[in-house]
Amino acid sequence: MNAYLELQGIRKRFGNTHVLNHVDLQIREGELVTLLGPSGCGKSTLLRCIAGLTEIDEGKILLEQKDIVNLAPRNREIGMVFQSYALFPNLTVVENIQYGMKMRGASKEERHKRSEELLGLIDLEDKRDAYPQHLSGGQQQRVALARSLAVQPKVLLLDEPLSALDAKIRKNLRTEIREIQKTFNMTTIFVTHDQEEALILSDRVCLMNKGSIVQQGTPEELYTTPRTEFVARFMGSYN
Ligand code: ADP
Ligand code: MG
Secondary structure (H helix, E strand, O other): OOOEEEEEEEEEEEOOOOEEEEEEEOOOOOOOEEEOOOOOHHHHHHHHHHOOOOOOOOEOOOOOOEEEOOHHHHHOHHHHHHHHOOOOOOOOHHHHHHHHHHOOOHHHHHHHHHHHHHHOOOHHHHHOOOOHHHOOOHHHHHHHHHHHHHOOOOOEEEHHHOOOHHHHHHHHHHHHHHHHHHHHHOOEEEEEOHHHHHEEEEEEEEEEEEEEEEEEEEEHHHHHHHOOOOHHHHHOOOO
């Protein structure tokens, strides 16, 4: 595989707990990979390690063949969206979207052009001057997504971005996320504990358990040829 993002032998411990045990993963440019697995298996930790928010104990993180392990988070060109929206409450929608661009010294014209494009994509042009507290959960997650995309990251990490939303909004938004991801050909890791979400969204699913990727493949492969009892049980629990 021609890897765009590659993890090699990632290990992470908290105290005596081994949270990530030699994780290897290769992702192609433009691919959407889901990390699926039960609560506590290490999904968020893995994303945080990739983003540079958590230091790894061992391993390499290669982005376009360059090791980014020693780069500060803001220099890694990786965007991240969390489960809870974490927008700046004192900034409007458009200011939230432009925030990262401003920090990076983008001109006013550039910021305006980019934020208008993104507001159109997330369909929130009429909310540009609203504050986060006046938006629904789904709208806030759209803004969080736009804010991450605004700085044109090379990789987008989404940590259960839909799990705080109710079922109908969740389904609509996951379709939108997939469309936006394809529009930008954005290399994306989508974390979820929801089998249905993983099956519907992804090019490839990596199933994690206890700090390791236990099986990866297309959604169909995981369903039809589980290699272990854990995989069979986990995939089979969704009907
Ligand atoms: P997931 O996202 O799959 O639910 P996490 O990556 O959040 O799992 O957590 C994996 C394990 O690491 C859990 O046992 C959790 O308690 C532990 N853990 C996560 N972050 C920390 C931390 N900062 N300090 C100590 N333990 C942590
Ligand atoms: Mg998590």
